[in-house]
Amino acid sequence: MIITCVESIPLRIPFKAGSVSDASAWGDSNLPAADSLLVRVTTDQGVVGWGEAFGFRAVASAKIAIDQLVAPLCVGQDATRIAPLMLDVQKKLHVFGRGGALAFAISALDIALWDIAGKAANMPLCQLLGGGAADLPCYASLVRYSDPPLVRTSVRQAIEAGFGMLKLHEIELPAIRAARDESGPGVELMLDVNCPWTLTQARAIADDLKTISPKWLEEPLWPPENVAGLAELRSATGIPIAAGENVYTLMDFERLLAAGAVDFVQPSPAKMGGISELRKIFPLAAVHNAEVMPHSFYDGPGLLAAIHATAALGTADSMIEWRRFDLEAAIYGRAFSPKHGRISVPRGAGLGIDPDPDVIGRFRLSL
Ligand SMILES: [Mg+2]
Incomplete structure (x- = not known):
């Protein structure tokens, strides 16, 4: 099962009007919403996996790491060989750092591959x-x-x-x-x-x-x-x-x-x-x-x-x-x-639930 596409999808979902749980409480009054970064991995057999990188202020930098560093190493590779692929990605990218936005990007890819593995096996990930x-x-x-x-x-x-x-x-x-x-x-x-x-x-x-x-x-x-x-x-x-x-x-x-x-x-x-x-x-x-x-x-x-x-x-x-x-x-x-x-614990195959396409459509951020 070959990886054909790794797509990074930033989301910005605002806090509800009047909510007390807004991000200004963190001393970051310029953060109007909870920013997330999803990754969608597509395979040649039609199985699609979803991953997530840590978001907030790091969304733009993690997106660059996915698009420019991680995705090119993964497209064309076998999605079912998670351990060797992740080891290869880590070894090829370690000179750019072992934490931060690059690690968030690698994390998102790995989660998506496990989602694919569960879906291919028709089993919940647990x-x-x-x-x-x-x-x-x-x-x-x-x-x-x-x-x-x-x-x-x-x-x-x-x-x-x-x-x-x-x-x-x-x-x-x-x-x-x-x-x-x-x-x-x-x-x-x-x-x-x-x-x-x-x-x-x-x-x-x-x-x-x-x-x-x-x-x-x-x-x-x-x-x-x-x-x-x-x-x-x-x-x-x-x-x-x-x-x-x-x-x-x-x-x-x-x-x-x-x-x-x-x-x-x-x-x-x-x-x-x-x-x-x-x-x-x-x-x-x-x-x-x-x-x-x-x-x-x-x-x-x-x-x-x-x-x-x-x-x-x-x-x-x-x-x-x-x-x-x-x-x-x-x-x-x-x-x-x-x-x-x-x-x-979601009982569907893989992670068990896919992100709501309507939410992605409404709150996708263009970066
Ligand atoms: Mg904590």
């Missing part, structure tokens, strides 16, 4: 990977609001939508405390701060953070590759630590885990190499007594890749990250969303 759960627990990943009353509103709305586990992206104590005050003790809270602090600063704030009993503290330190610092923070404070969305290679995941830096490791399939690399992290985490909690702050094929791999390879404690954006449209339509804090 079955191809060994079986797995029919549904998975799902946590609501909230945007950063900073303003305590807005934090309370978003926490209340997420709980009312059926979530019993919420992740905050707050970094100021009043906002963090407001979330716990609103949720009460029965809701599991995770706290993702996106790499703001030195080790000294993190240690100074640790006792305050413990008062909300976070299930984990995510990416507390700058720079993200400070694995020794994470390990020290973890052992000195006893706060469970999560990290991994900014780790790209298997050997760097091994360094993170071997350092004793994390309780929860968070590979991001649309960033770190797709299904081919993500599936290696589950056994690696297990031998280091860590739990895989994939990063999936996106809503296209990357999210489905995280769901299928976790259903097949995760444990009973694995959870899916559900980005709680209030957008004008959803790539897979409104029907695909968590119910009572759980997400069904």
Whole structure:
């Protein structure tokens, strides 16, 4: 089955008018929408696969990486030989970097090839990977609001939508405390701060953070590759630590885990190499007594890749990250969303659902 075309498809889906979950809350008031980058891989036998590269501000650069670097290496190759093709792509492109937009581009291609493999076998991807759960627990990943009353509103709305586990992206104590005050003790809270602090600063704030009993503290330190610092923070404070969305290679995941830096490791399939690399992290985490909690702050094929791999390879404690954006449209339509804090694993072949062509038609961005 020969790859005949690799097409990159940028999307810009605006936030719903009046929504509080707009991107200005991230301090990026020029970002009016959630930008995504889909990849559509076509084969000579008519089987079509969909992938996703990490988006937002990186869409334009990842698109160039797909169009100019990745696609020319793939067109004309056998889509069913995923491992040798991905190894060849990685070896030929490694001189241009092992992370960032190029890695996002490679990830999108890999996810699309696995979608094709599932469709060719007429099996859902989780079955191809060994079986797995029919549904998975799902946590609501909230945007950063900073303003305590807005934090309370978003926490209340997420709980009312059926979530019993919420992740905050707050970094100021009043906002963090407001979330716990609103949720009460029965809701599991995770706290993702996106790499703001030195080790000294993190240690100074640790006792305050413990008062909300976070299930984990995510990416507390700058720079993200400070694995020794994470390990020290973890052992000195006893706060469970999560990290991994900014780790790209298997050997760097091994360094993170071997350092004793994390309780929860968070590979991001649309960033770190797709299904081919993500599936290696589950056994690696297990031998280091860590739990895989994939990063999936996106809503296209990357999210489905995280769901299928976790259903097949995760444990009973694995959870899916559900980005709680209030957008004008959803790539897979409104029907695909968590119910009572759980997400069904799509049972169709491959990733199980294709992106809605109407959504692509309405929100395709010309770059
Ligand atoms: Mg994060």
